[in-house]
Amino acid sequence: xxxxxxxDNPILLKHIRARLRKAQLVPFIVVVALLSALFxxxxxxxxxxxxxxxxxxxxxxxxxSILFGLQCLLLFVLGACQVAGSVATARxxxxxxxxxxSPQRPLAIAVGYLLGAPIRELVLFACTLPFMLPFIIMGxxxxxxxxxxxxxxxxxxxxxxxxxxxLLLGVMLPKPRNVAVLVAIVIGGAHLLYTxxxxxxFTIIATMQSTISFSYSYHTASMDNDLxxxxxxxxxxxxxxxxxxxxxxxxxxxxxxxxxxxxxxxxELAYPFSRPVALLFFTxxxxLLLGVxxxxxxxxxSDSYSYDYSGMALFCLYGLLVIGLIxxxxxxxxxxxxxxxxxxxxxxxxHIIPVWDDRAPNTIFLISIxxxxxxxxxxxxxxxxxxxxxxxxxSQQILPINVIYATVRHSLKFEQMALGLLVVIGAxxxxxxxxxxxxxxxxxxxxxxxxxxxFLLWILPILxxxxxxxVTNSSSNPGAYILxxxxxSSITELLIDATDYLHPAIPVLAIAIPWLSxxxxxxxxxHEARKLTLxxxxxxxxxxxxxxx
Amino acid sequence: xxxxxxxxxxxxxVCAVQDLSFDVPQGEIYGLIGPNGAGKTTTLRAxxxxxxxxxxxxxxxxxxxATHREQAVAHIGFMPDFSPLYxxxxxxxFLDIFASAYKxxxxxxxxxxxxxxxxxxxxxxxxxxxxxxSRGMKQRLMLAKTLLPSPAIILLDEPASGLDPHxxxxxxxxxxxxxxxxxxxxxxSHILSELAEFCTSIGIMERGxxxxxxxxxxxxxxxxxxxxxxxxxxxDADKCAELxxxxxxxxxxxxxxxRFTFTFxxxxxxxxxxxxxxxxxxIQVIKxxxxxxxxxxxxxxxxxxxxx
Numbered sequence: 001x002x003x004x005x006x007x008d009n010p011i012l013l014k015h016i017r018a019r020l021r022k023a024q025l026v027p028f029i030v031v032v033a034l035l036s037a038l039f040x041x042x043x044x045x046x047x048x049x050x051x052x053x054x055x056x057x058x059x060x061x062x063x064x065s066i067l068f069g070l071q072c073l074l075l076f077v078l079g080a081c082q083v084a085g086s087v088a089t090a091r092x093x094x095x096x097x098x099x100x101x102s103p104q105r106p107l108a109i110a111v112g113y114l115l116g117a118p119i120r121e122l123v124l125f126a127c128t129l130p131f132m133l134p135f136i137i138m139g140x141x142x143x144x145x146x147x148x149x150x151x152x153x154x155x156x157x158x159x160x161x162x163x164x165x166x167l168l169l170g171v172m173l174p175k176p177r178n179v180a181v182l183v184a185i186v187i188g189g190a191h192l193l194y195t196x197x198x199x200x201x202f203t204i205i206a207t208m209q210s211t212i213s214f215s216y217s218y219h220t221a222s223m224d225n226d227l228x229x230x231x232x233x234x235x236x237x238x239x240x241x242x243x244x245x246x247x248x249x250x251x252x253x254x255x256x257x258x259x260x261x262x263x264x265x266x267x268e269l270a271y272p273f274s275r276p277v278a279l280l281f282f283t284x285x286x287x288l289l290l291g292v293x294x295x296x297x298x299x300x301x302s303d304s305y306s307y308d309y310s311g312m313a314l315f316c317l318y319g320l321l322v323i324g325l326i327x328x329x330x331x332x333x334x335x336x337x338x339x340x341x342x343x344x345x346x347x348x349x350x351h352i353i354p355v356w357d358d359r360a361p362n363t364i365f366l367i368s369i370x371x372x373x374x375x376x377x378x379x380x381x382x383x384x385x386x387x388x389x390x391x392x393x394x395s396q397q398i399l400p401i402n403v404i405y406a407t408v409r410h411s412l413k414f415e416q417m418a419l420g421l422l423v424v425i426g427a428x429x430x431x432x433x434x435x436x437x438x439x440x441x442x443x444x445x446x447x448x449x450x451x452x453x454x455f456l457l458w459i460l461p462i463l464x465x466x467x468x469x470x471v472t473n474s475s476s477n478p479g480a481y482i483l484x485x486x487x488x489s490s491i492t493e494l495l496i497d498a499t500d501y502l503h504p505a506i507p508v509l510a511i512a513i514p515w516l517s518x519x520x521x522x523x524x525x526x527h528e529a530r531k532l533t534l535x536x537x538x539x540x541x542x543x544x545x546x547x548x549x
Numbered sequence: 550x551x552x553x554x555x556x557x558x559x560x561x562x563v564c565a566v567q568d569l570s571f572d573v574p575q576g577e578i579y580g581l582i583g584p585n586g587a588g589k590t591t592t593l594r595a596x597x598x599x600x601x602x603x604x605x606x607x608x609x610x611x612x613x614x615a616t617h618r619e620q621a622v623a624h625i626g627f628m629p630d631f632s633p634l635y636x637x638x639x640x641x642x643f644l645d646i647f648a649s650a651y652k653x654x655x656x657x658x659x660x661x662x663x664x665x666x667x668x669x670x671x672x673x674x675x676x677x678x679x680x681x682x683s684r685g686m687k688q689r690l691m692l693a694k695t696l697l698p699s700p701a702i703i704l705l706d707e708p709a710s711g712l713d714p715h716x717x718x719x720x721x722x723x724x725x726x727x728x729x730x731x732x733x734x735x736x737x738s739h740i741l742s743e744l745a746e747f748c749t750s751i752g753i754m755e756r757g758x759x760x761x762x763x764x765x766x767x768x769x770x771x772x773x774x775x776x777x778x779x780x781x782x783x784x785d786a787d788k789c790a791e792l793x794x795x796x797x798x799x800x801x802x803x804x805x806x807x808r809f810t811f812t813f814x815x816x817x818x819x820x821x822x823x824x825x826x827x828x829x830x831x832i833q834v835i836k837x838x839x840x841x842x843x844x845x846x847x848x849x850x851x852x853x854x855x856x857x
Contacts (some may be wrong), residue, residue, distance in 0.1 A: 002594075008649050008655070009649070010646045011646075012649065013645070013646060013649055014635060014638065014642075014646045017638060017642050018635065018637040018638055039650060093633045094629065094631065094633030095601055095633045095634075095635060096632070096696075097629070097633070098627075098647070098650075100598070100599060101597045101598060101599060101622050101625065101651060102622065102650040102651060103619055103622060103623045103626055103649070103650070103651060103652060104650050105619070196707040231774040267601060268599070300663075335562070336559065336561040336562045339556075339559070339562060340559050340603045343557065343559070343604060344603055344604045347557075347603075347604040348554070348604075443562070444561070463663075510579050
């Protein structure tokens with residue numbers, strides 16, 4: 001088993017041969033070595049103004065950080081781009097089909113791309129390692145002794161996650177040529193947004209910051225709370241070492257990406273997730289998301305922890321909404337797929353496609369996703385409300401450290417969160433039902449028309465409200481009513497603005513529109529699906545024109 | 550060896566292959582014939598598991614491709630109608646990748662690869678990057694890749710497209726040798742002359758349906774209930790014309806000086822008796838030939854029926 005996975009893996013072999021040819025590798029090594037040497041020299045240059053005649057501690061830390069940044073660029077961004085680009089090119093060119101029909105297992109194909117495609121970047125990464133030696137030998141920056149092993153250990157699962165993610169995009173996206181660029185944008189974006197809760201567990205920057213802070217506290221002997229504060233993160237308010245929590249996130253979500261990629265490597269036309277696995281993914285993702293966002297953060301202005309309740313509620317509602325919509329988009333079958341499913345079951349003497357089959361209309365799946373969204377959002381806002389109302393009594397029970405809470409009481413109310421929850425449920429229902437209806441009713445134009453519908457109901461109101469707010473410039477902003485039309489803005493509107501100041505019509509509008517439109521499309525999509533199921537088998541359509549299947 | 554039952558494949562809402570059933574016994578070279586868009590490539594891609602059928606079963610060497618995919622594909626060599634090579638590898642490296650994919654024993658791998666490189670006459674190109682090969686060479690390399698794991702079933706989709714005459718002869722000889730080795734070959738093409746010389750069985754597809762399938766002579770016999778003969782003589786042909794006209798099995802008699810062509814409804818024994826009768830009557834027969842129907846004849850005959 002391990003033999004075909006790692007040692008005699010043909011795709012790994014292919015990449016080693018293709019990407020490690022001397023003529024192509026040597027120039028890259030020279031460039032990387034020169035850059036690394038430059039940064040190394042920067043840290044130890046004798047004319048850099050340090051008190052000992054060498055570079056100062058801060059300069060040395062900067063030099064080390066730049067070198068580390070180069071390593072991250074090679075390992076994460078360029079490596080992941082290669083994974084996505086390589087598999088996408090093989091898929092487009094038809095070479096992947098050869099591997100699909102060989103006795104190779106899909107997992108072996110996936111491992112081949114995960115380890116093989118970034119092989120040159122891994123070699124270049126290895127070339128930068130000797131330039132870390134001066135920093136280690138000299139013991140500068142001071143935190144290196146503790147931090148380096150932690151950092152390098154943290155890089156492995158992070159690379160695993162991003163490579164699996166890139167592999168999934170490479171086997172999923174319809175236009176593979178741009179997939180490497182997209183992967184670069186996503187990874188770059190994630191690292192730029194590393195301060196956002198949850199997102200920070202997928203970037204190495206936050207780990208590095210945590211490590212530096214911890215080492216600084218350790219060396220300056222300002223232990224106790226500081227030490228724990230810098231090394232600990234919180235999962236459902238339970239303190240867990242930051243690095244470990246990040247590794248857990250990366251491994252779990254990386255494994256889901258790998259599973260989905262494996263399915264696509266087996267069959268080009270398969271959905272990345274089967275419906276039960278999609279629901280499992282949603283549950284796991286929701287648990288991770290809620291666990292992380294319900295998280296006390298250190299106040300910048302006092303030696304105390306505080307909760308950003310509005311931020312938590314927004315992350316909870318938007319995060320679960322977005323992941324639910326992505327899963328609905330992935331698992332909603334096109335009309336032609338449903339017809340295939342109907343023909344298949346008819347051939348077997350049945351009349352209805354099993355509801356968990358990939359080719360069944362998404363009705364039950366939509367209900368399940370909507371129910372899970374409602375459940376996890378409700379859990380999220382219940383915990384937030386619990387913390388909000390009992391912050392003083394709870395603090396001593398759950399946190400092992402001396403916590404002083406911010407004295408300012410938040411104005412967020414349970415009613416606001418509940419209204420937001422209703423909007424999220426309506427929006428999820430609308431999205432899944434409208435997508436299935438458009439696919440069933442309008443055939444190949446369905447996706448385009450659904451996109452148009454989303455634009456009209458979810459994007460355009462925000463743009464109009466923006467323009468109206470500029471044009472009217474009055475205290476009674478009519479744009480608020482328009483914003484309520486789109487769930488993308490109405491959730492924020494309901495949570496951020498105090499309910500007392502909102503016109504009563506706004507919550508009504510915000511909830512009624514997605515719910516009514518959602519129920520309308522739900523009934524219509526069920527009707528269309530039923531029509532299709534009852535429709536007798538017609539004469540086969542004309543064969544494809546010459547030259548095409 | 551190969552068993553296809555009630556196969557249906559849909560692309561979107563277009564039915565590319567409908568209710569297709571056929572068998573190919575071991576050791577046959579089966580020609581899948583049909584015009585562009587008949588469903589040949591779709592059928593082959595479904596057979597190797599690259600397309601999921603709407604319904605139907607495909608059994609290769611006893612293994613159902615849907616339920617025992619890994620075992621089924623282990624017996625297949627598939628060559629598509631284009632050559633998706635890894636252009637950053639050499640000829641040898643490319644074959645080595647697939648030797649590894651098909652789990653050839655490492656000890657014999659190099660020898661086997663070299664054997665197939667020699668077989669497709671790419672010996673001098675062994676260390677050339679595949680990007681630098683001509684189209685015909687790429688096709689030959691694909692053929693070597695297909696044959697390398699010594700599969701029991703070989704599926705070739707338009708293998709001769711892009712091949713020069715020499716390479717076509719090479720392909721023909723290789724396929725004949727594969728048949729002699731007991732391999733089963735399915736070869737799809739719309740160029741009938743490609744298949745005529747070595748196919749032992751044929752299946753003719755039209756608009757996603759299998760119109761007819763079986764051994765060439767059986768299909769021919771099914772299509773043509775009467776057989777055409779041609780005779781050439783020396784000397785006076787009138788006597789011959791009288792004798793032929795008098796035979797009840799002869800019809801559609803045509804004469805061009807001392808050459809005759811006619812349709813004969815009798816079997817081989819009756820044909821031999823007719824020849825004996827001519828020779829006994831002192832007619833100097835220099836040619837008595839049964840005109841074997843070609844794949845073109847069969848295909849055109851079926852095409853005419855389908856259109857009608």
